[in-house]
Amino acid sequence: MRAEARKRPVTAGQLPTIGEVLDRQGVLAYVLLLPGLLILTAFIGWPFITSLWLSVTDQSVSTSVVRFVGLDNFSDELRSQIFLQTVRNTFVYTGVTVVFKLAFGIGLAVLMNQSFRLKNLARAALLLPWIVPTALSAIAWLWLFDATFSVFNWAIVRSGIADRGINWLGEGSWAMTSIIIANVWRGTPFFAISILAGLQTVDRELLDAAAVDGASRWQRFWRITIPLIRPVVLIVMLFSVVSTISDFQLVYVLTRGGPANSTHLLGTLAYDIAVRGGQLSEGAAVSLYMFPVLIVCVVVLLLYLRRSST
Amino acid sequence: MTASRRTVTIYLPLSLAAIVLLFPFYWMLITSLKTDRELIDLSGLPFWVFEPTLEHYQYLFAETGFLRWALNTLTISVVATAISLACSILAGYALARLRFRGAGAMAGAIFITYLVPQTLLFVPLLEIVRQLGLSNTLWSMILTYPTILIPFSTWLLMGYFRSIPRELEESALIDGASRLRAMAQIVLPLAMPGILSAGIFAFTLSWNEFIYALVFTNSTDIKTIPVGVVTELVKGDVYFWGSLMAGALLGSVPVALIYSFFVDRYVSGLTAGAVKG
Numbered sequence: 001m002r003a004e005a006r007k008r009p010v011t012a013g014q015l016p017t018i019g020e021v022l023d024r025q026g027v028l029a030y031v032l033l034l035p036g037l038l039i040l041t042a043f044i045g046w047p048f049i050t051s052l053w054l055s056v057t058d059q060s061v062s063t064s065v066v067r068f069v070g071l072d073n074f075s076d077e078l079r080s081q082i083f084l085q086t087v088r089n090t091f092v093y094t095g096v097t098v099v100f101k102l103a104f105g106i107g108l109a110v111l112m113n114q115s116f117r118l119k120n121l122a123r124a125a126l127l128l129p130w131i132v133p134t135a136l137s138a139i140a141w142l143w144l145f146d147a148t149f150s151v152f153n154w155a156i157v158r159s160g161i162a163d164r165g166i167n168w169l170g171e172g173s174w175a176m177t178s179i180i181i182a183n184v185w186r187g188t189p190f191f192a193i194s195i196l197a198g199l200q201t202v203d204r205e206l207l208d209a210a211a212v213d214g215a216s217r218w219q220r221f222w223r224i225t226i227p228l229i230r231p232v233v234l235i236v237m238l239f240s241v242v243s244t245i246s247d248f249q250l251v252y253v254l255t256r257g258g259p260a261n262s263t264h265l266l267g268t269l270a271y272d273i274a275v276r277g278g279q280l281s282e283g284a285a286v287s288l289y290m291f292p293v294l295i296v297c298v299v300v301l302l303l304y305l306r307r308s309s310t
Numbered sequence: 311m312t313a314s315r316r317t318v319t320i321y322l323p324l325s326l327a328a329i330v331l332l333f334p335f336y337w338m339l340i341t342s343l344k345t346d347r348e349l350i351d352l353s354g355l356p357f358w359v360f361e362p363t364l365e366h367y368q369y370l371f372a373e374t375g376f377l378r379w380a381l382n383t384l385t386i387s388v389v390a391t392a393i394s395l396a397c398s399i400l401a402g403y404a405l406a407r408l409r410f411r412g413a414g415a416m417a418g419a420i421f422i423t424y425l426v427p428q429t430l431l432f433v434p435l436l437e438i439v440r441q442l443g444l445s446n447t448l449w450s451m452i453l454t455y456p457t458i459l460i461p462f463s464t465w466l467l468m469g470y471f472r473s474i475p476r477e478l479e480e481s482a483l484i485d486g487a488s489r490l491r492a493m494a495q496i497v498l499p500l501a502m503p504g505i506l507s508a509g510i511f512a513f514t515l516s517w518n519e520f521i522y523a524l525v526f527t528n529s530t531d532i533k534t535i536p537v538g539v540v541t542e543l544v545k546g547d548v549y550f551w552g553s554l555m556a557g558a559l560l561g562s563v564p565v566a567l568i569y570s571f572f573v574d575r576y577v578s579g580l581t582a583g584a585v586k587g
Contacts, residue, residue, distance in 0.1 A: 019488055028489055029410035036397035036420070036460050043435065043457045044423050050434035108327055116320050122328065124573045129331050131569050131576075132562035133518040135536035139558045140334040143341060143551055149349070151337070151356050185331065193577055239425075246427030249520045253540055267429030267521075274433040275525050284433045291430065298425050302418060 054284035061278035073285035083286065086257075086264040092176065093265060094244040097183045098237060104184065105191025105236075110221075112192065113199045123193075130189040138253035141182045145169050145254065172262035175255050179263055182250050191236055198232030199225065234304065238297045245293055266290050335559075342366050342555035349551055366552030367560075375530045376557055379538035383561075386451045386534065387516035393452070394459035394512050395505065401460070402467030403493055407479075417468070424461035428521045436525050450526040451534070455516045462515075463508035470504030471497060507575045514565045535561035 022028050055073055057066045077083040112123060129137060144150060145168035153165025168178045202225055210220050248267040251257060257264035257272065264272075266289055274283020341349065343362045354360065370376045404410075405417050435454060444450040474497055482492040498505075523534045530542060539557035543550045569576055 022488065022490065025408040026410040029404040029408040032400040032404035033416060036401040036464060039397060039456050040423050040460060043454050044426055044431065047431040047434040047438055050437060051431060054434055111320065111324055114320050122324065124570055125328060126331055128335065128566060131514060131565055133536045135520045135540050136558035136561050137334060139540065139554050140338045144334065144337060154352065154356055189331065242425050242427060246429040248429050270429065270433060275436065280433055280437065287430050287433055294425060298422055302421065
């Protein structure tokens with residue numbers, strides 16, 4: 001800023017007009033950034049600091065005197081069976097869903113990259129699970145997974161596969177399977193559309209040249225297409241990991257973390273502890289356990305973006 | 311490829327994918343049209359409605375706060391989107407066009423906030439909203455939603471501004487226009503497609519937001535559609551399935567409509583970050 005100002009000296013005794021000040025890039029830039037930065041500082045930066053503060057105290061909705069307790073909240077969680085179970089659930093849920101979303105996403109993208117009739121309509125329809133409010137589509141899944149009236153159970157019993165239907169949301173491992181199914185359903189379109197955009201940047205001539213040289217369809221896919229779309233795949237996966245680790249809505253609507261905490265994720269456990277139980281400090285600590293994973297994702301993405309921009 | 315081979319390699323898997331991805335919506339629709347008796351009738355074919363009824367929709371409009379929730383959601387989404395767009399246009403322009411100290415750090419900081427999930431911060435935000443006296447008001451959402459929208463929109467618009475040739479602006483600057491004037495009269499009109507993409511995105515994200523709306527509100531009058539439908543159509547153990555589905559469907563229609571009109575904008579917005587990096 002200073003340097004800019006010195007370059008255009010103002011005659012002594014004559015104050016620059018507002019217009020002149022604003023035309024200095026250094027000043028103007030921060031004026032333009034100010035509104036956005038204010039909002040982000042007030043409702044992301046400040047809550048983050050508050051979160052750190054809450055997590056080292058013993059604040060609840062009923063405490064009048066707040067005490068500093070150091071890292072007790074964090075170490076208490078590590079001794080809690082429910083918390084450890086929740087961490088396991090979160091990793092299983094994230095790991096399994098991201099693998100399936102990636103596999104189905106690549107498949108769907110390759111399919112959509114062919115030319116066929118009604119392509120635009122198909123593309124529009126396939127993104128629907130991703131764009132409608134998750135809390136609302138989860139209601140459809142709640143009914144689809146109903147213990148008594150599940151249409152899947154109707155099909156299982158009618159087709160004679162089994163005498164009785166599955167207790168989808170009422171039994172630990174089936175409940176985890178159910179939320180995984182719903183999450184894969186919701187997230188696959190995002191993978192597919194992003195990877196499709198990546199596929200469309202692959203140079204046709206490269207593929208044709210390889211075909212002329214005798215590379216099979218399969219070889220062309222693995223040796224040319226996949227390496228070229230790897231950056232897109234990496235970014236989409238990182239975004240997906242961040243949003244799946246921090247997922248809330250599907251579990252809140254489908255299982256509330258049950259049965260017996262078998263589907264609790266960090267977000268839903270923090271909600272139960274802080275909002276329903278009123279233990280703000282403990283809830284903040286549970287949420288903060290997401291942070292290390294987020295840091296890793298942010299660092300990888302930033303490094304990647306820096307490398308690709310230079 | 312022969313026609314039959316195309317059927318097997320393209321149309322068959324595509325139809326399968328379409329059925330899986332669209333079935334829950336079909337299910338919402340027919341469930342919302344069934345009578346309560348038909349809903350729990352396991353003897354018939356469940357894939358069709360034999361006695362269609364609109365009673366669940368009537369219940370939704372007459373007996374619940376659905377219309378109020380719709381109005382709330384619309385108000386919050388429009389205002390939060392407007393605030394976010396204003397902030398993002400200014401910030402995106404500064405980051406894309408102006409040379410200043412700390413530009414890289416600012417862009418990095420905004421990108422980091424893009425990856426901060428709502429579940430990380432809702433506990434302290436609940437406290438902050440309470441301290442500011444905003445609990446149970448539309449403002450609690452109008453002011454916090456932009457934190458979800460600004461990072462994305464800024465990032466998207468930055469890319470758009472960069473794609474507009476500098477020369478256009480510079481010739482205006484040489485002609486004596488101020489930077490703000492050059493931005494408003496030359497850059498903004500050219501960036502309209504990007505602004506539209508960012509706006510559609512921001513609006514959809516606000517419409518779909520759930521966790522902040524859930525924890526900041528508790529009275530029926532202040533709820534949004536996703537929160538209202540999920541929390542008020544279940545009384546104890548009783549699920550009003552027909553109305554739940556009717557509400558879920560109607561709550562999804564606006565975003566689905568907007569999206570279907572602007573599918574290309576939407577897709578280009580969605581993939582801009584991933585592909586252009």
